[in-house]
Amino acid sequence: MEKVFSKLKGDKWIWIIVILLSVWSLLAVYSSTGTLAYKEGRGTETYLIKHFTLIFAGLILMYFSHLLDYRYYAGISKILMIITIPLLLYTLLFTDSVNEANRWVTIPVINQTFQTSDMAKLALITFLARMLTRKQENIKDVKNAFLPIMGSVCIVIILIAIANMSTAIMLFAVSILLLIIGRISIKQISYVSVVGVVLLTLVVLCGPRRQTYLSRIETFMGKGEPNPDKEFQATQAKIAVATGGLFGKGPGNSTQRNVLPHPYSDFIFAIIIEEYGAVGGGILVILYLVFMYRCIKIVTQSPKAFGALLAAGLGFSLTIQAFGNMAVAVGLGPVTGVPLPLVSMGGTSILFTSVAFGIILSVSRNIEELKLKGSGQHLKDDKKVNEKVIVGEIPAMA
Numbered sequence: 001m002e003k004v005f006s007k008l009k010g011d012k013w014i015w016i017i018v019i020l021l022s023v024w025s026l027l028a029v030y031s032s033t034g035t036l037a038y039k040e041g042r043g044t045e046t047y048l049i050k051h052f053t054l055i056f057a058g059l060i061l062m063y064f065s066h067l068l069d070y071r072y073y074a075g076i077s078k079i080l081m082i083i084t085i086p087l088l089l090y091t092l093l094f095t096d097s098v099n100e101a102n103r104w105v106t107i108p109v110i111n112q113t114f115q116t117s118d119m120a121k122l123a124l125i126t127f128l129a130r131m132l133t134r135k136q137e138n139i140k141d142v143k144n145a146f147l148p149i150m151g152s153v154c155i156v157i158i159l160i161a162i163a164n165m166s167t168a169i170m171l172f173a174v175s176i177l178l179l180i181i182g183r184i185s186i187k188q189i190s191y192v193s194v195v196g197v198v199l200l201t202l203v204v205l206c207g208p209r210r211q212t213y214l215s216r217i218e219t220f221m222g223k224g225e226p227n228p229d230k231e232f233q234a235t236q237a238k239i240a241v242a243t244g245g246l247f248g249k250g251p252g253n254s255t256q257r258n259v260l261p262h263p264y265s266d267f268i269f270a271i272i273i274e275e276y277g278a279v280g281g282g283i284l285v286i287l288y289l290v291f292m293y294r295c296i297k298i299v300t301q302s303p304k305a306f307g308a309l310l311a312a313g314l315g316f317s318l319t320i321q322a323f324g325n326m327a328v329a330v331g332l333g334p335v336t337g338v339p340l341p342l343v344s345m346g347g348t349s350i351l352f353t354s355v356a357f358g359i360i361l362s363v364s365r366n367i368e369e370l371k372l373k374g375s376g377q378h379l380k381d382d383k384k385v386n387e388k389v390i391v392g393e394i395p396a397m398a
Contacts, residue, residue: 009368010066010361011298017291018062018357021342022055024272024284029345031252032263032271047264051345058342058354065358066365070307073359074133077126081152084116084123088159091116103163114348117160117167122352124156125317126359128175129309132182136305139183146188149179153192154199161203165213166336168203170324172196174317181312182305220334233267236260237329240270248277264345266337269329284343285326292319298364307363314356 008015026048033047087105095102104113128149135145153175161168176196179189204213219231240256243249254274257263263271273281295315302308318341325340327333339346341353 008063008066010364011294013294014291014357014361014364017287017294018059018342020287022059025055025343025345026052027251028268028272028275028343029264031254031275032257032268033345035258036264047345054347054350055342058350061351062354062358062361065355066361068362070310070359070362070366071304073126073310073362074130074306077123077130080119080123081127081156084120085155085159087116088120088156092159092162115164117164118349118352120156120160121167121171121317122314122356124153124171125174125178125313126310127152128178128182129306129313132178132184132309133304133306136183142188146184149184150188150192150195154195157196158199158203161200162207163209164337165200165204165209166324166338168200170320170338171317172200173320174313177316178309178313181299182309216334216336233261233335234328234331237267237270238331240267240274241330244274244277244281246277247279248273248275251275265339266325266335266344267329268340268344269326272343273329281326288319288322291315295319295360298360298367301367302363303367303370307366311360311363314360318353318356 029051030044030048034044037044037047091105092102095105103115103117105116106113131149131152132139135141135149139145153172157168157172157175160171176189176193179192184192204210204217207213219234236256236259240254240260243256249255252275254263254271256274257271260267260270269281269284272284276283292315295311298311299308299315302311321338322341324333324336325338325344328336328338339349342350342357
């Protein structure tokens with residue numbers, strides 16, 4: 001085990017959390033895909049192997065992402081933004097609708113679909129960190145700093161919101177947090193917040209998915225006549241949570257996985273509580289909280305603004321997404337399609353999430369290397385002092 005960790009650079013606690021989440025993901029997905037396998041006439045092992053392959057590929061991406069100096073992501077973010085905005089437009093205008101939403105693009109040749117909002121999240125956060133770092137000297141300048149930053153945030157958020165409101169809201173919240181950390185004035189942040197809320201409200205009221213958004217909000221708020229069909233997912237998730245008790249029914253013993261839609265993705269936390277109980281759910285919550293704590297520690301130790309903003313943005317993004325998913329599963333939020341990072345079964349979302357973890361670890365690796373260089377320099381200085389003492393010289397006081 002020590003040999004493995006010796007090759008892994010960066011925060012060891014984050015690596016441990018990643019490994020624990022990955023193992024838990026394999027157990028939960030294998031348990032919750034039985035009904036899906038039956039409907040499609042496949043063995044459950046098929047989905048386990050596919051999910052294991054994605055998790056393994058994600059770990060490889062994470063490893064190579066953390067080896068790349070995080071400063072290179074500043075240039076990569078610019079390329080990603082150039083690709084992301086046209087790709088989001090293409091997704092909305094030219095792709096087929098799945099569950100009343102245009103979110104997925106099919107990659108030619110390999111015939112693999114991926115959700116463009118996953119790339120957009122990574123692109124916007126890294127680009128925002130780059131912009132805030134580059135504009136620090138004139139960060140209060142409305143024309144040269146505020147408007148370019150605000151424009152990039154609003155364009156990406158709205159393009160995502162048209163098809164995926166929950167992801168857009170979470171990304172908007174992370175953007176506001178980055179603006180605060182990046183020393184944007186409270187007055188300017190207030191303008192961004194007002195404009196963002198107005199635009200998101202217009203999408204809810206006038207967008208192509210307005211009926212879906214309004215229906216979910218009304219169902220969550222308990223307005224109108226009770227509708228069992230609309231409340232079905234939330235009700236079944238609550239049953240799973242309620243029957244889990246303190247220690248759960250045990251791995252593989254869930255009954256709600258046969259009833260609950262998407263128990264392997266959107267509602268996997270409810271299945272985890274049913275099988276592992278409140279104790280298992282609590283441990284999962286603690287893992288994400290420890291991850292956020294380690295990210296905050298990286299932010300405070302990073303000597304460069306770009307590294308600090310990267311770790312903060314990606315750390316908050318993953319943690320908010322995790323708690324958003326868990327809130328829906330236990331009935332604390334309206335039904336959304338947000339997966340649980342590194343736990344839910346998914347395709348390219350696992351890969352983009354893994355890259356985000358890798359970038360955070362890259363920042364942490366840089367901090368460790370700087371500390372080693374610093375300690376090495378101290379050792380050299382101490383050696384010089386000792387040599388002077390040996391030959392009878394008295395070192396000058398600093």
